[in-house]
Amino acid sequence: MCGIAGIMYKRSRSRGLAPVGDQLVKMLETMVHRGHDSAGVTVAGESLKSDLLIRIWADESVPAEATISLAKETVMRAGGAIVSAETQDSYLRLAVNYEGDVPRLAEALLQTPGVVLHSIGETSEVIKDVGTPVVMDARHGISKISGTHGVGHVRMATESKIDISHAHPFWAYPFTDVTVVHNGQLTNYHGMKREYESQGHHFQTENDSELIAVYLADKLALGVDLNTALEASLDDLDGTFTYLVSTRDGMGYAKDRWSAKPLVLMETDSVVALASEEVALRSVFTEELDRTEPQEHEVMTWSA
Amino acid sequence: MNRSIKAAVAEGVDDIVIKNPAARHNIAVGIRQSCKIMIEGSVGYYTASQLDGPEVSIVGNAGWALGENLMSGKITLSKNAGASVGASMRGGEMFVGGSAGARAGISMKGGTLLIAGDSGFLTGFMMQKGRIIVCGSVGDAAGDSMYEGTIYVGADVGSLGADAKYEEPTEDELIELWAELQRSGIDGKPRFRKIVSQKKLYHYDTLERLERTLI
Numbered sequence: 324m325c326g327i328a329g330i331m332y333k334r335s336r337s338r339g340l341a342p343v344g345d346q347l348v349k350m351l352e353t354m355v356h357r358g359h360d361s362a363g364v365t366v367a368g369e370s371l372k373s374d375l376l377i378r379i380w381a382d383e384s385v386p387a388e389a390t391i392s393l394a395k396e397t398v399m400r401a402g403g404a405i406v407s408a409e410t411q412d413s414y415l416r417l418a419v420n421y422e423g424d425v426p427r428l429a430e431a432l433l434q435t436p437g438v439v440l441h442s443i444g445e446t447s448e449v450i451k452d453v454g455t456p457v458v459m460d461a462r463h464g465i466s467k468i469s470g471t472h473g474v475g476h477v478r479m480a481t482e483s484k485i486d487i488s489h490a491h492p493f494w495a496y497p498f499t500d501v502t503v504v505h506n507g508q509l510t511n512y513h514g515m516k517r518e519y520e521s522q523g524h525h526f527q528t529e530n531d532s533e534l535i536a537v538y539l540a541d542k543l544a545l546g547v548d549l550n551t552a553l554e555a556s557l558d559d560l561d562g563t564f565t566y567l568v569s570t571r572d573g574m575g576y577a578k579d580r581w582s583a584k585p586l587v588l589m590e591t592d593s594v595v596a597l598a599s600e601e602v603a604l605r606s607v608f609t610e611e612l613d614r615t616e617p618q619e620h621e622v623m624t625w626s627a
Numbered sequence: 628m629n630r631s632i633k634a635a636v637a638e639g640v641d642d643i644v645i646k647n648p649a650a651r652h653n654i655a656v657g658i659r660q661s662c663k664i665m666i667e668g669s670v671g672y673y674t675a676s677q678l679d680g681p682e683v684s685i686v687g688n689a690g691w692a693l694g695e696n697l698m699s700g701k702i703t704l705s706k707n708a709g710a711s712v713g714a715s716m717r718g719g720e721m722f723v724g725g726s727a728g729a730r731a732g733i734s735m736k737g738g739t740l741l742i743a744g745d746s747g748f749l750t751g752f753m754m755q756k757g758r759i760i761v762c763g764s765v766g767d768a769a770g771d772s773m774y775e776g777t778i779y780v781g782a783d784v785g786s787l788g789a790d791a792k793y794e795e796p797t798e799d800e801l802i803e804l805w806a807e808l809q810r811s812g813i814d815g816k817p818r819f820r821k822i823v824s825q826k827k828l829y830h831y832d833t834l835e836r837l838e839r840t841l842i
Contacts, residue, residue: 581729581748582710582728582729582730582747582748582749585690585691585709585710587690587709600650600652600671600672600690601650601669601671601688601690602649602650602651602652602671602690604650605649605650605669609649611668611669611687612669612688614669614688614707615707616707616709616710616728618728618729618747618748618766619729619747619748619766619767
């Protein structure tokens with residue numbers, strides 16, 4: 324069991340950014356009974372003064388200080404100009420001006436000892452940690468981040484280890500801003516993973532949910548639009564899943580053919596909110612809601 | 628909260644109002660005496676489950692497994708229900724004013740589940756007894772692996788599940804159903820389709836080895 328949540332403010336770029344970080348933390352904390360092993364969010368649509376936002380975690384296979392310093396060197400060698408570099412324990416958040424090829428930069432970073440690449444975004448970043456959402460927020464200040472939209476996850480680990488990198492969201496390497504949170508288990512994970520690896524795709528963890536991110540990356544690389552990619556996933560992915568995807572422009576969901584994992588949806592003229600449980604929506608919207616429950620074999624996408 | 632409700636009922640209070648439930652889980656669970664409980668707002672998972680006797684009214688939506696294992700009494704929900712509404716219910720009545728999610732009436736063992744709107748995938752999955760009345764449409768795999776019991780559908784059926792079949796309802800059956808709808812405040816006289824088990828999937832007359840030695 325895991326809990327997922329997403330929120331998107333329509334036309335918020337013109338209306339002004341919303342407290343997306345704070346609201347995701349609230350929704351996730353309300354669903355902490357669905358998983359307290361780890362938590363994570365993607366906040367998208369931030370107002371940034373750089374081309375890219377890079378989120379790195381040093382896995383401590385080498386000393387974290389060395390990884391952080393090597394990662395900065397790698398970015399600069401690839402032609403990136405570092406606008407700001409913030410470190411927090413083994414985390415590195417880099418704001419970078421970069422006009423080159425993002426996959427090339429991502430590849431160079433992955434080759435850097437100790438680097439686990441949590442995300443590269445033009446307008447978004449992935450923040451994830453072990454523990455509960457409130458603990459994560461205290462360490463990373465998520466509730467202070469405004470944006471247009473975002474997704475989040477609380478994890479009860481069922482099939483791979485509990486550590487920072489096995490937490491959600493998973494980034495669809497190397498597509499900027501495409502990240503996934505998933506509730507469920509994928510039963511054709513190993514077969515599809517082997518196939519994708521033979522095609523040169525990267526997996527950074529043993530978590531089955533990472534497959535969804537790689538799957539979407541593969542489809543997007545072929546020029547498939549997000550909605551079509553989500554629809555195709557309903558038949559290509561086997562097992563149980565309700566997952567949310569956040570992109571630069573919006574978000575969407577896909578729900579398996581068994582309707583095995585819950586999701587409630589609330590949509591008004593100004594906001595779309597999704598969560599595994601209505602109680603999470605009520606942590607943000609205090610009045611009674613008009614909400615629906617998406618059914619089996621369904622996808623939907625929205626633009627911010 | 629459930630302990631408070633039980634204590635109040637034990638002291639003779641028979642009219643209870645719960646305000647601002649805020650979609651929280653497990654509200655009004657395990658009450659086994661007659662009483663009236665009104666819940667003013669949407670509720671979460673397992674609301675009014677394991678009841679034997681109370682009449683529960685909910686003004687709002689409900690999450691998964693509303694009224695699970697209902698033994699007797701009545702549950703009325705004004706809006707939509709999540710998945711597995713009435714799971715394993717053995718008696719009593721349940722009314723959903725909106726639509727229900729997947730697996731409505733899963734493993735139902737008695738009673739009546741009346742849904743004014745639509746019902747989702749696997750309605751009546753493995754049901755063993757009782758009636759599910761859906762005034763709107765049902766999703767795919769309706770009545771999948773049902774042993775006994777009846778599903779009535781007022782509009783479209785996505786598809787029949789394994790071992791389910793259509794049977795023609797009698798005029799008397801329809802008249803009785805329409806009267807039942809009217810009593811629940813539902814207008815219209817839908818020409819219900821009736822779904823029952825083919826009984827090919829289970830072998831009712833095959834006894835276990837131990838059972839054979841007892842005959």
